[in-house]
Amino acid sequence: MPLISATVLCFTGAVAAYLVAAVLALVYVRTQGETSLRGANRAMAGGSALLVAVFILRAVTWGSVPLTSPVESMNLFLLLSTAVIGLVMSDSAMRPLQVYYAPTLAVFAVIAIVVSRHFYQEAPKDLNSLLLTVHVGLACLAYALFFVASLTSVAYFVQAWRLKQHRPSGLFHKMPPLESLDRSLHLLIVTGYPLFIITVVLGAVWATSGMQEGLSQTWWASPKFVHSVLTAIFFAVAVHARQFGWLHGRRFAYFLFYGFAVVLLSFVGLRLLDLRAYNFWEASL
Amino acid sequence: MSLVVTGLSHHSSDVALRERLHFDEKAVPGGLLELRKRLPGAGVAILSTCNRVEVYVHHDQREDALHEEIIEFLAAHHDVPAKEIRDAAYTYSGREAAGHLFRVTSSLDSLVIGEGQIVGQVHDAFIWAQAEQATDKVLSRMFQHAFAVAKDVHTRTRIGEGKVSVSSVAIDLAASIFGDLRGKTVAIVGSGEMGELTLKSLADHGASRLIMVNRSIEKAQALAEKFSGDAQPLDRLPDVLPRVDILITSTAAPDYILTRDQFRSAIKARGGTPMFAIDIAVPRDVDPAVNDVDGVYLYDMDGLQEAADANMESRRGEIDTAMAIVDTGVQSFSRWLDSLAAEPAIVSMVDEMNAIRADELAKTLRALRDLSPEQQEEIEYLTKRIVNKILQRPLSQLKREMSDHTDPHSVLHLVRRLFGLKESS
Numbered sequence: 093m094p095l096i097s098a099t100v101l102c103f104t105g106a107v108a109a110y111l112v113a114a115v116l117a118l119v120y121v122r123t124q125g126e127t128s129l130r131g132a133n134r135a136m137a138g139g140s141a142l143l144v145a146v147f148i149l150r151a152v153t154w155g156s157v158p159l160t161s162p163v164e165s166m167n168l169f170l171l172l173s174t175a176v177i178g179l180v181m182s183d184s185a186m187r188p189l190q191v192y193y194a195p196t197l198a199v200f201a202v203i204a205i206v207v208s209r210h211f212y213q214e215a216p217k218d219l220n221s222l223l224l225t226v227h228v229g230l231a232c233l234a235y236a237l238f239f240v241a242s243l244t245s246v247a248y249f250v251q252a253w254r255l256k257q258h259r260p261s262g263l264f265h266k267m268p269p270l271e272s273l274d275r276s277l278h279l280l281i282v283t284g285y286p287l288f289i290i291t292v293v294l295g296a297v298w299a300t301s302g303m304q305e306g307l308s309q310t311w312w313a314s315p316k317f318v319h320s321v322l323t324a325i326f327f328a329v330a331v332h333a334r335q336f337g338w339l340h341g342r343r344f345a346y347f348l349f350y351g352f353a354v355v356l357l358s359f360v361g362l363r364l365l366d367l368r369a370y371n372f373w374e375a376s377l
Numbered sequence: 378m379s380l381v382v383t384g385l386s387h388h389s390s391d392v393a394l395r396e397r398l399h400f401d402e403k404a405v406p407g408g409l410l411e412l413r414k415r416l417p418g419a420g421v422a423i424l425s426t427c428n429r430v431e432v433y434v435h436h437d438q439r440e441d442a443l444h445e446e447i448i449e450f451l452a453a454h455h456d457v458p459a460k461e462i463r464d465a466a467y468t469y470s471g472r473e474a475a476g477h478l479f480r481v482t483s484s485l486d487s488l489v490i491g492e493g494q495i496v497g498q499v500h501d502a503f504i505w506a507q508a509e510q511a512t513d514k515v516l517s518r519m520f521q522h523a524f525a526v527a528k529d530v531h532t533r534t535r536i537g538e539g540k541v542s543v544s545s546v547a548i549d550l551a552a553s554i555f556g557d558l559r560g561k562t563v564a565i566v567g568s569g570e571m572g573e574l575t576l577k578s579l580a581d582h583g584a585s586r587l588i589m590v591n592r593s594i595e596k597a598q599a600l601a602e603k604f605s606g607d608a609q610p611l612d613r614l615p616d617v618l619p620r621v622d623i624l625i626t627s628t629a630a631p632d633y634i635l636t637r638d639q640f641r642s643a644i645k646a647r648g649g650t651p652m653f654a655i656d657i658a659v660p661r662d663v664d665p666a667v668n669d670v671d672g673v674y675l676y677d678m679d680g681l682q683e684a685a686d687a688n689m690e691s692r693r694g695e696i697d698t699a700m701a702i703v704d705t706g707v708q709s710f711s712r713w714l715d716s717l718a719a720e721p722a723i724v725s726m727v728d729e730m731n732a733i734r735a736d737e738l739a740k741t742l743r744a745l746r747d748l749s750p751e752q753q754e755e756i757e758y759l760t761k762r763i764v765n766k767i768l769q770r771p772l773s774q775l776k777r778e779m780s781d782h783t784d785p786h787s788v789l790h791l792v793r794r795l796f797g798l799k800e801s802s
Contacts, residue, residue, distance in 0.1 A: 124535060251553070255674045258683050260553060265549075269553050269556035271556050340672070
C-alpha cells in the first residue's frame with residue numbers, strides 16, 4: 093500500500109511538474125525572460141524524473157514491466173518525448189522551442205491523469221515475450237521522435253510565416269534559424285524512421301513466431317498492421333525525398349506534421365475499430 | 378564636492394557643432410590634462426562619440442562654476458566660440474549627472490535606442506581617463522555603476538533585441554534563415570552604396586562566396602576586386618541564381634529583372650534550400666510575387682523598413698522597464714555618494730578617540746614605571762584594541778544610516794553633536 097501511495101504521489105507530481113513547465117513556457121512567450129525558460133526546462137526534467145519513479149515503483153510493486161495499459165504507454169511516450177526534447181535542446185539555440193514542447197506535453201500529461209483512474213491500483217499485465225516488450229518500447233520511442241518532429245515543424249511554419257509576412261519581431265528573434273530547425277527535423281526523422289521499421293518487423297516476427305495461438309490467421313490484413321506498413325511507407329518517402337534533395341524546408345516540415353497527424357488520428361481510429369477479430373490483445377498477454 | 382556633466386548630444390546640437398568639438402582617441406589625454414590644469418585635484422573624464430561630447434567632473438567648486446569651466450575648456454580646446462557651445466550645451470549635477478551617465482551607457486539616450494556600441498565607447502572613455510590618472514574615487518564608482526546598470530538593462534529587458542537599421546535588419550534576417558552565415562554565397566546585382574554596405578556586412582559576418590552581377594562586366598569586375606569575389610554579366614543571372622543563398626539587388630532597371638519563375642527554377646535546383654532576396658532598388662528589381670515561392674523570403678525596402686520599425690517599437694516598449702532599472706541604480710549610487718559625507722566625521726571620531734586613548738595611556742604608563750618595554754607595548758596594543766572594538770559598531774552603523782536615511786545630513790549632525798566633533802569636519 094505505501095508503494096501504491098508513493099506511485100500516486102509521483103504520478104500526480106509528474107503531471108503537476110509538466111503543467112508548471114507549460115505555464116512557465118507561456119510566461120516566456122510573454123516576457124522572453126531567461127528565468128522562466130530555465131524554470132520550464134527544470135520543471136520538465138523534474139516531471140520526467142517523477143515519471144521514471146512511477147515506472148520503477150510500478151515494477152517494484154507488481155514485479156512486472158508496466159507497459160500494457162493506455163496510461164502506461166502514454167506515460168512511456170511522455171517520458172521518451174521528454175528525453176528526445178532534452179536531446180534537441182542540448183543545443184542552447186533550440187531551447188526557446190520549449191514554448192511549443194512544454195504546453196503540448198502538459199496536455200498529454202493531463203489526458204494521462206484523466207484516463208488513469210485506478211490504473212496504479214491494478215497489476216500491470218505481462219506481455220508474453222521480451223520481443224513484444226522491445227517492440228512496444230521501440231514503438232513508443234519512434235512515436236516520440238515523430239511527435240517532437242511534428243512540434244518542431246510547427247515552430248518552422250510559424251518562423252517561416254513571420255518571415256514571409258515581414259513580421260520578424262518579439263519571440264521570432266529568440267527562435268532558432270530556419271535551417272537549424274530543418275536540420276533538427278531531418279535528424280529526428282532519420283532516427284525515428286529506422287526505429288519504426290524495426291518495430292514493425294519485430295511485431296511481424298512476433299505474430300509469425302507461433303507463440304500466439306489465439307492470433308487470427310489473417311493478422312497481416314488487420315488495420316493495425318496495414319496502418320503500420322502505410323506509416324512506414326509514408327516516413328520512408330519523407331526520409332528518402334529529403335535524402336535526395338526533393339523535400340526541404342517548409343514542405344518537409346508540412347510532410348512531417350501531417351505524418352504525425354495521420355499517425356495520431358489512425359492510432360485513435362484504430363482504438364475505435366473492432367480489432368478483437370484479430371485477437372492481438374489476448375494473444376499478447 | 379560637486380559632480381557635474383556638461384555636454385552636447387544629438388538631442389541638443391547639430392552634427393556640425395559636434396564634429397568641431399569631437400575628441401578622437403589621441404586627443405583625449407591632452408584634453409584631460411588641460412582640464413585638470415584648469416581644475417586641480419578634480420576627477421575628470423571625456424566621453425566623445427559621433428552623437429555626443431560630454432565632460433564629467435568631480436571637484437570642490439560650485440556646480441554652476443564647473444559648468445562654466447567646462448564650456449570655457451571646450452571653447453578654448455577646439456577654438457569654438459563659448460556662446461555657441463553654451464547655447465547648445467546641457468548640464469546635470471549630482472544624482473542627475475549619474476542618472477544621465479546611466480541612461481547614456483544603457484543606450485537609452487542614443488539616437489538608436491538599445492544600440493550596443495555605446496557601452497564600449499563609455500568604457501573606452503573611462504579607461505582612457507584612468508590611464509591618465511584623471512578619475513577619482515567618485516567618478517570611478519559612477520562609471521562602474523553605469524556599466525553594471527547597463528548590463529542589467531540589457532539582461533532584463535529586450536531593449537537591444539532586433540536590429541533597427543535597414544542593413545543590419547537584412548543581416549539579422551539572413552541569420553534567422555541560415556543561422557551561421559559562414560560559407561554562404563551572396564550575389565549582388567547592380568551597384569549602389571546601400572547594396573555595397575549590406576554586402577560588406579554580410580561578408581563581415583562570414584559570407585565567403587561573393588558574386589557581383591552587373592550589366593557592365595567592367596563594373597562587376599571592379600566590385601569583385603574590391604570584395605574578392607567573382608564577376609558575372611547580368612545575362613548570366615538565371616544560371617547563377619541556384620547557387621545563391623542571399624541575393625541583393627540594387628539596379629536602376631525600370632522593370633523587374635527577376636521573376637517568380639526564375640526563383641521557382643532556382644529553388645527546385647537547390648532542392649528546396651531557402652533563399653533570401655533583398656531588393657533595395659527603387660523601382661524594384663524583383664517581382665513581389667517571388668515572395669509566394671516556397672522557400673524564398675523576399676524583402677524590399679518597405680519590408681526591411683517595416684521590420685526595423687517593428688523592432689524599434691518593441692524597443693520603445695521596454696523603455697519604462699529600463700528606466701526603472703536606471704532609477705534603482707541612481708538610488709543605489711546616491712546612497713553610496715551620501716555615505717561619503719560621513720568619511721570626514723569618521724576620521725574625526727577615530728582621531729578624537731585615539732587622542733583620548735594616547736592621553737590616558739601616557740598617564741597610566743607614568744604611574745606604572747616598573748613595566749618592561751614589552752609590557753608597555755602590550756598595554757598600548759590593548760588600548761588600541763578596545764578603541765577599535767568600541768568604534769567598530771557605531772562606525773559601520775553610521776555608514777549604513779548615511780546610505781539608508783532619508784536625511785543623512787541630520788544623522789551626521791547628530792553624530793557630531795554626540796561626539797563633540799567640529800562642524801567643519
